[in-house]
Amino acid sequence: MYKILTHNKISVKGLDKFSRDKYEVASEIGHPDAIMLRSHKLTPEAIADSVTAIGRAGAGVNNIPVDDCTERGVVVFNAPGANANAVKELVIAGLLLSGRDILGGIKYVKEEGPGLTEDELHKLVENGKKQYGGAELAGKTLGVVGLGAIGSLVAETGLMLGMKVLGLDPALSVEAAWRLSRDVERVENMQTLLSKSDYVSLHLPVLEATRNLINKELTESFKPGSVLLNFSREKLVDTQALVAALDSGKLRSYISDFPMPEFLGRKDVIQMPHLGASTAEAEENCAIMIADQLIDFLENGNIKNSVNFPNTSLERSGLCRLAIINKNVPKMLGQILSVLADRDQNVADMINKSRGEIAYNLIDIEREPTNGLIDEIKAIDGVISARVV
Numbered sequence: 001m002y003k004i005l006t007h008n009k010i011s012v013k014g015l016d017k018f019s020r021d022k023y024e025v026a027s028e029i030g031h032p033d034a035i036m037l038r039s040h041k042l043t044p045e046a047i048a049d050s051v052t053a054i055g056r057a058g059a060g061v062n063n064i065p066v067d068d069c070t071e072r073g074v075v076v077f078n079a080p081g082a083n084a085n086a087v088k089e090l091v092i093a094g095l096l097l098s099g100r101d102i103l104g105g106i107k108y109v110k111e112e113g114p115g116l117t118e119d120e121l122h123k124l125v126e127n128g129k130k131q132y133g134g135a136e137l138a139g140k141t142l143g144v145v146g147l148g149a150i151g152s153l154v155a156e157t158g159l160m161l162g163m164k165v166l167g168l169d170p171a172l173s174v175e176a177a178w179r180l181s182r183d184v185e186r187v188e189n190m191q192t193l194l195s196k197s198d199y200v201s202l203h204l205p206v207l208e209a210t211r212n213l214i215n216k217e218l219t220e221s222f223k224p225g226s227v228l229l230n231f232s233r234e235k236l237v238d239t240q241a242l243v244a245a246l247d248s249g250k251l252r253s254y255i256s257d258f259p260m261p262e263f264l265g266r267k268d269v270i271q272m273p274h275l276g277a278s279t280a281e282a283e284e285n286c287a288i289m290i291a292d293q294l295i296d297f298l299e300n301g302n303i304k305n306s307v308n309f310p311n312t313s314l315e316r317s318g319l320c321r322l323a324i325i326n327k328n329v330p331k332m333l334g335q336i337l338s339v340l341a342d343r344d345q346n347v348a349d350m351i352n353k354s355r356g357e358i359a360y361n362l363i364d365i366e367r368e369p370t371n372g373l374i375d376e377i378k379a380i381d382g383v384i385s386a387r388v389v
């Protein structure tokens with residue numbers, strides 16, 4: 001039996017992928033083979049030695065100690081694009097909410113309306129509505145930072161709303177570039193994007209290089225009266241710098257899915273409780289994608305959509321498969337193969353891939369592994385883990 005430890009609310013459609021005869025799935029379980037989670041903050045100590053894989057049913061992996069996992073040979077998966085449409089729709093809601101004072105208007109009717117007659121209510125509405133006007137999005141410029149799964153959909157929708165769209169992504173993948181409309185105008189740096197955009201939307205991960213991306217110096221580049229939307233992560237922005245930019249009017253409004261205490265009570269800030277991926281569809285898509293990836297990894301050793309290991313896939317041949325993780329240093333494969341040769345094991349097929357400091361091997365052999373084979377492979381200096389799948 002494989003054991004899957006879960007954290008957070010994971011869609012049952014994904015959990016149902018784990019067949020009951022092969023898997024035990026629970027939010028409390030000893031010696032798990034894998035962990036499946038959403039935004040639960042995972043510490044290195046909370047990852048048992050038995051864990052071989054972690055599946056993030058979502059995009060961001062900043063809640064997982066990925067470097068530590070890599071060192072320990074734990075494969076971390078995410079679900080690229082599976083919640084992108086949900087986030088895009090909420091970003092569009094954010095754009096609309098910042099274009100007009102819709103929330104103020106709704107609050108006005110809700111608070112002032114109760115107890116009034118139809119005539120009085122009509123008067124209240126017609127007298128009050130001038131306070132809650134706004135401007136249209138069409139014709140305005142939207143700057144999108146990060147043109148991956150979410151950013152490209154936001155950019156596309158901006159175009160459909162009649163906006164001019166600028167995009168910045170220095171690490172754009174070829175696949176993402178193909179998805180992107182040619183009408184999205186590429187800009188080379190943040191200063192240009194900020195100075196030309198009425199609305200700026202952030203769609204990139206928190207990395208060392210992107211932490212506090214929107215800092216004090218950069219806020220100087222905002223077009224006066226512009227709006228910043230952050231549906232990515234709070235750590236992408238320097239909170240104090242944004243407070244100053246809002247106070248000075250450089251920024252008209254900040255719309256975020258990641259609330260910070262400094263913004264509570266401000267009329268020019270809308271904070272949502274991390275709702276981006278909270279739709280039935282996104283939760284299902286993410287859970288199904290992660291369950292499929294974990295199952296293929298646990299049962300076949302194949303790796304798809306890992307953030308720390310190379311994509312590795314091999315059709316099954318032979319009788320038995322070895323999945324071996326080692327440091328990406330010379331002579332490892334030779335040593336592993338010589339252990340097999342010494343035990344008269346013929347290799348039916350194999351694949352060896354590396355990513356950074358780590359290498360991964362799937363080796364199909366033609367006979368059952370003899371006693372002690374796995375231990376002998378594990379004893380090679382530089383081998384991090386070895387298992388039969």
Ligand SMILES: NC(=O)c1ccc[n+]([C@@H]2O[C@H](COP(=O)([O-])OP(=O)(O)OC[C@H]3O[C@@H](n4cnc5c(N)ncnc54)[C@H](O)[C@@H]3O)[C@@H](O)[C@H]2O)c1
Nearest residue numbers: 059060146148149150169171172203204205231232276277
């Ligand atoms: N609010 C939510 O609920 C929610 C849901 C999903 C994702 N997210 C956040 O959104 C982020 C993006 O998600 P995604 O699915 O689009 O990821 P993605 O990997 O498809 O796209 C991220 C893009 O950012 C680009 N990028 C990296 N560094 C950059 C930089 N310095 N400047 C500009 N672009 C840069 C990458 O090249 C990539 O194209 C996630 O990392 C996560 O933090 C939030």
Ligand SMILES: O=C(O)[C@H](O)COP(=O)(O)O
Nearest residue numbers: 038039058059060277278
């Ligand atoms: O990175 C993500 O996928 C989002 O932030 C969604 O997080 P959630 O799964 O906790 O809603």
